[in-house]
Amino acid sequence: MDGRRRRLWMSRLAWVFAIAAAPASCATMHGSGGGSADAVAVSYTPPGDPASDVVLAAATGGPGVMPTPRPASPGDPFRDALADAYKSFKSLGEGKNADYIPVLAKVDPGLYGLVLVTVRGAVYEVGAARDEFSIQSVSKPFTVARAIETAGPDAVNKRIGVNATGQKFNSILAIDLFKNIPSDEKHVIPAGNPLVNAGAIATVDLVPVPRGMDKWSVIMGNLEAFAGRKLTVNDEVYHSESETNTHNRAIVQLLKDYEVIEGDPMQALDLYTRQCSVSVSARDLAVMGATFANGGRNPITGVQVVSSQTAAKVLAVLSTAGLYETTGEWLYKVGVPAKSGVGGGIMAVVPGKFAIGTFSPPLDPAGNSVRGQRAIEAMVQKLGGNVFAAKPVGRAHETKAEASPPFGPPAPVTAIAGTN
Numbered sequence: 113m114d115g116r117r118r119r120l121w122m123s124r125l126a127w128v129f130a131i132a133a134a135p136a137s138c139a140t141m142h143g144s145g146g147g148s149a150d151a152v153a154v155s156y157t158p159p160g161d162p163a164s165d166v167v168l169a170a171a172t173g174g175p176g177v178m179p180t181p182r183p184a185s186p187g188d189p190f191r192d193a194l195a196d197a198y199k200s201f202k203s204l205g206e207g208k209n210a211d212y213i214p215v216l217a218k219v220d221p222g223l224y225g226l227v228l229v230t231v232r233g234a235v236y237e238v239g240a241a242r243d244e245f246s247i248q249s250v251s252k253p254f255t256v257a258r259a260i261e262t263a264g265p266d267a268v269n270k271r272i273g274v275n276a277t278g279q280k281f282n283s284i285l286a287i288d289l290f291k292n293i294p295s296d297e298k299h300v301i302p303a304g305n306p307l308v309n310a311g312a313i314a315t316v317d318l319v320p321v322p323r324g325m326d327k328w329s330v331i332m333g334n335l336e337a338f339a340g341r342k343l344t345v346n347d348e349v350y351h352s353e354s355e356t357n358t359h360n361r362a363i364v365q366l367l368k369d370y371e372v373i374e375g376d377p378m379q380a381l382d383l384y385t386r387q388c389s390v391s392v393s394a395r396d397l398a399v400m401g402a403t404f405a406n407g408g409r410n411p412i413t414g415v416q417v418v419s420s421q422t423a424a425k426v427l428a429v430l431s432t433a434g435l436y437e438t439t440g441e442w443l444y445k446v447g448v449p450a451k452s453g454v455g456g457g458i459m460a461v462v463p464g465k466f467a468i469g470t471f472s473p474p475l476d477p478a479g480n481s482v483r484g485q486r487a488i489e490a491m492v493q494k495l496g497g498n499v500f501a502a503k504p505v506g507r508a509h510e511t512k513a514e515a516s517p518p519f520g521p522p523a524p525v526t527a528i529a530g531t532n
């Protein structure tokens with residue numbers, strides 16, 4: 113690496129550790145998970161000081177003064193979208209907590225929180241918005257963001273792949289399918305995609321570590337920079353998964369055999385399991401998503417966590433496998449890149465506008481939170497966030513004279529030129 117790239121690399125890493133010193137965001141509105149469906153109290157926190165253009169300046173604390181949350185006013189479209197979605201799905205009883213990680217089965221299935229963060233840093237939250245749960249697979253996009261940023265987009269594409277697997281998140285079959293259909297000799301991609309277990313563990317193996325640092329600090333510091341606060345590992349979840357992750361152990365041995373994992377496969381798995389056990393809230397997921405929505409810059413702290421090019425690549429990957437084998441249906445119905453985790457969290461991103469974080473533990477058969485999906489769908493529809501949707505802008509087909517043969521006479525040139 114040349115001197116300039118190395119300096120850039122090191123300065124990017126500086127915030128990762130500086131952020132650890134940042135105070136946790138105010139936790140006054142700690143979610144109860146309860147509340148009557150009729151009296152939906154959505155809280156609103158206005159944006160803090162304008163984000164600094166000096167990207168590293170905010171790393172030690174974000175905006176000078178954290179504004180205080182206050183009740184959001186009816187009539188505010190974000191508030192109304194949250195309140196309606198919360199009310200509509202509060203009593204939805206579908207789905208089941210994950211139980212293949214034993215401790216997850218014990219989480220209260222009634223917990224339900226919704227948070228929306230705009231790219232300007234406004235925060236709307238309702239219900240169990242600050243209750244913590246294990247991030248699980250929602251951690252995957254952040255570590256691959258760091259890998260794209262530091263190892264480069266080509267390295268991630270070549271070692272891991274970015275196409276949809278179309279299979280379950282822990283599919284071994286998918287690994288062998290990719291192994292058997294290499295696009296060329298030098299481009300064998302057995303891991304498949306960074307958002308399924310195989311690819312995510314391979315990403316942990318791949319992510320570069322600067323000299324004098326350890327890999328866990330890079331992974332954790334990165335998650336903290338996205339969240340804009342210090343995070344912790346839930347030891348109970350970490351031990352529960354470590355004792356039972358026999359399927360993931362099979363995956364890493366296969367990836368080692370296929371030379372996708374270059375280091376110690378059990379060490380990569382251990383780091384990945386710890387990464388999945390990090391505690392976050394729906395609010396954290398919304399802030400982390402808003403960092404992607406805001407071109408890689410955390411809208412609360414003002415820290416440029418990854419470049420906007422990296423953020424765009426991660427959102428593209430979310431669109432291939434963010435909700436695993438049901439990602440196609442999700443995009444078809446809702447039209448926003450999103451990532452789910454078996455802890456019950458979902459992060460959905462509307463680039464350039466806002467992100468949503470949801471928490472509700474009962475899952476569908478693919479491992480995606482049922483209420484989270486429904487709430488995001490309703491909010492995105494109401495707020496017009498579908499990234500594929502466009503209002504017609506070009507001139508409407510107004511007069512008969514403009515129709516081309518065989519449906520009408522050729523349009524006069526002047527009528528076509530029109531006003532655009």
Ligand code: GLN
Nearest residue numbers: 248249281388453454479
């Ligand atoms: N830690 C979980 C696993 O490896 C993550 C899966 C998920 O959230 N979909 O199985």
